Amino acid sequence: MNLRRLKYFVKIVDIGSLTQAAEVLHIAQPALSQQLITLEDEFQQQLLVRTKRGVTATEAGATLYRHAQLILRQYEQAQADVKSAGQTLSGQVSVGLAPGTGASALSLPLLRTVRARHPNILLYINENFGTTLSELIMNGRMDMAVLYGDKSVHGLSFQLLMNEEMFLVAPRSMGITQDQIPVSGLRDVPLLLPRPYNYLRKYVDEGFARVQMIPNVVAEIESASTLSAAVGAGIGATILPESTARVVAAAGDIVQSRIVSPVIKIPLSVCLSDHLPLSEPAAAVKDILLELAGDLALGVRVEPGGDA
Template sequence: MDTRRLYSFIKIVDAGSITRAADILHIAQPALSQQLSALEAQFGQQLLIRSKRGVAPTEAGRALYRHAQLILRQVDLAHAAVEVSGRAPAGSVSVGLAPYSMGAALALPLLRSVRERYPDILLHINENFGGVISEAIMTGRMDMAFIYGAGPLRGVQFEPVRSEDLYLIGAPTDGGEAGEVALEELAEVPLLLPSRIHTIRQVVDSAFQQAALRPNVVGEVESALTLVNAVDADLGATVLPWSAARAILDVRALTVRRIAHPVIRVQLSLVTSDSQPLSEPALAVHDLFLELVTAFDKE
């Protein structure tokens, strides 16, 4: 198969127009149309639906689009592996980190360690929600991610790294047991939490539901910076693992109490594709990440 045709097909789908894709690729439109016709003949399927507004992939076209991304990524990895064989790992590595997780505490150390140990690796760090990150790994747009959850999820494999208890941060003391707060007490606390797409919110909601209680959510905050400012301004308390809290908040100036009766715990995992092996530079970053997690636990 001519990988150039696959590349052109991806560009056509992304552009939504053969004309726009031809401009992007600097190819004459008739030549690009011939490449598309050759692909459709090869697969014996119509891959695009043409209309006055442009083109859109058929079901077969969407399937080819996904596989074409994986195939071209493997080709790129093969070129990179051959080019740097016998030398220090080099190339691009994309790492996803779940917001409000231990990843916030490890992002800077990871970037620093990669630069010091593997100067030829270009590290791309992306903070996003687990579902978005998992999809990026399945489609080959991201190498690995540090997210909440332990799977299973088709297309990715979970490598459990650690579990963390959740803490109430920012709420005033109320005479309860020192260092801890019962879930029942939280029902009256104004809470600033991420939206329901986030694992932390799902875990908190589930704990309240099992206790036949409702959390007093006064704001849904996706931005770490906004959360920091809101908690500092005493607009509400939040719920975070200790590692994430100390990475983004001045916990010395806040009340920090472990949620108990019952304890609420989240699982953190390192996630990779279950169909694509890690490239040499990605494997180096993977091992370095686990090394940093181990060092963090000893602090």
């Protein structure tokens, strides 16, 4: 097996057509078909099936596709690391930041600091839901992500950045004025929360369960902008980690109260692949991310260049 043959196979699966893949790869279709036959002989498995819509991967083909992506990415990473050895760090690094989390406060400091310290690193930032980001990391299509959670699963590892306390964020019209509010005091408060599979919702539900209560959820919202607008419009209150609560409260006539009895905390972590090593540029970006997260936990504002 050679890398070129794997690249051909991945491109065929991505496009779903031998003819179109041959055009993109600038190779004659019979030659591409022969490369596929050779690959199937090597694995002694049928890797693709022809349909009216083109070609699709068999179960064996889908397995090879996942491994091929990882192999090709590792090879590209090795090339980049060897080429840049002893030189200024350069290359592409992808970082996911889950929206509506404390990770959002890291985006601009991260861009500024990476730009100041490693101007030849091309930083790609993707703000998406945590489940989507973790899948991209597992598939080797993203280097790292900052999201809520700390329990390692197969294919992923989590490095804890901080534990954030949860706050009630409510429109002032609700008349909630205390700086702290017990969970029992939220019994009749209409809440706007994410769906139950969301990490934030899981920690909220666990906090309520500790006092044998169920949150009074009147709507489930995943969009950070819609959630802020709904709270500002007086439709309901929400529960957010401290860093995000401060941002939402500052955007309108909104108050925030620390939740106590019990205090609800949620872990914010760097999510990484548990089997793919980071490139040198990615490792440098990770170090900056850990540094900035430490400053965020201490409430220190980070200026361009990374000097607190």
